[in-house]
Amino acid sequence: MRTSISENFSATRPPAGGSAGARLRAFLNREAKAAGFDAVAITSPDAIPLAGERLAEFVAAGFHGSMAWMQETLARRGDPRALWPEVRSIIVLAMNYGPDHDPRTILEKPDRAAISVYAQNRDYHDIVKGKLKGVAGKLAARTGCDVKVFVDTAPVMEKPLAEAAGIGWQGKHTNLVSREHGSWLFLGSIFTTAELEPDRPETDHCGTCRACLDACPTDAFPAPYRLDARRCVSYLTIENKGPIPLEFREAIGNRIYGCDDCLAACPWNKFAREASEAKLRARDDLREPPLADLLELDDAAFREKFSGSPIKRIGRDRFLRNVLVAAGNSADPSLAESCIRLLDDPAPLVRGTAVWAVSKLLDRNELKGLFEKRNEADDTVLGEWKAAF
Structure with a gap:
């Protein structure tokens, strides 16, 4: 079964046919939505073959600045299987953190401090990781398969994986863009030994916009x-x-x-x-x-x-x-x-x-x-x- 982005979270019961894969996917959609995620999609650990090469070019050009950890973890970032050889499927989950206004308006108030939207409340690592653990735990209990959860701080290239899973695409600003959520998404991933049907990757919709x-x-x-x-x-x-x-x-x-x-x-x-x-x-x-x-x-x-x-x-x-x-x-x-x-x-x-x-x-x-x-x-x-x- 392949599920498009627009179908995420839409099913409240297994689709027609009632296959085990369809039931498991409906279960994932339901649990992810209940945990507060706005999108969930699945990809395979071999779905980003060019990501490691592109990251190596980024580091070789010195674009990473003083972030030495990017070079130190280069090999593990390029291939999810280098991080965990047993992984068979990767579930990417996204949480919308869109603001209720254009955050650039504060730039017109020079006596006030502009803080990036994502940092105006609790550390999102704590929020997203806690919710990921809840979904992963229920998946493990249902399937008997092993799971690992990752949020940003681990050497996981979540944006290329999210693109491969179909949640969005990496825009010209290198961040993930979604047709449903724009550029405002926190990402997390669940690695699992379960064999899950991957979703279709998303295509680039930036066009000529810059x-x-x-x-x-x-x-x-x-x-x-x-x-x-x-x-x-x-x-x-x-x-x-x-x-x-x-x-x-x-x-x-x-x-x-x-x-x-x-x-x-x-x-x-x-x-x-x-x-x-x-x-x-x-x-x-x-x-x-x-x-x-x-x-x-x-x-x-x-x-x-x-x-x-x-x-x-x-x-x-x-x-x-x-x-x-x-x-x-x-x-x-x-x-x-x-x-x-x-x-x-x-x-x-x-x-x-x-x-x-x-x-x-x-x-x-x-x-x-x-x-x-x-x-x-x-x-x-x-x-x-x-x-x-």
Whole structure:
């Protein structure tokens, strides 16, 4: 039995014929829907033969930046069977996290912090993995087959697998696009030793559109379907552990954690629904938090505010680095005092970025006076001072 995307979750009883395969598929649809997933489809472990080669080209070009783990896990990522030789089928599940508005509107409020939609509530890894385990456990109990669940952090190429399973296709921004959910999907997978009938792969429906490419504020796409992570705001504000390169700071604007521009620009989003799960909807305090409040966070306050959030993983120093870049771009002189205070922060990463922020908010004479009051010894921070003058 082959099930199209539009048929996912539509069956409440086994299709006509009542075969064991059809009954099992109806069972999977039912349990996935009950768990809160919006799409489920099946593919085989040999369905992405070109994915490993394309990833190797990405790494060879240096587009992965400092994400060394991508190179270290290259072999396992290229073939699901390298991760688990016994796997016979892969079930890909997707959960819609579509926002109730265009998230780019906050870019017009430079005194507010723009946080990527997916990070405005609980860590999706925890949400999706818990639900995956529930579905996988019921599948194992019904079939007697072994199962393993994966969500993003494991070396699984979920987007190519989702395309092979028919949930969507990898768009020109390299993210998954669905005709039903646009670009707003969390993905997870269940590997199983059960032999399941695979679904048809999805085809590319991007056409001549390049809205996502043109939306990128830092020109991170050297070509359609190719991403240079070193230029991507999400990489720069999350994965990057050092100072944000000067060439990207102004373009980042008030984006303090990730970037939704290429996702939000996708025309297929007109078919996406607002996320139905309350756990996926934005926390009120993370929709448009004032930069002034975030600049005041010490380590304890940072940990408390972002408990259970993916933002907590980058730590307070990187987070303050990002907020300081946004403050420098705000043209808001009322933020200057908070930035000045951070010139004396214990972390060189914070002090250095504070120099840049202050240099954007004060005139040259005021900046010189601040420098003369300090006895900075860190070479990186001194480099920021030199660049500021």
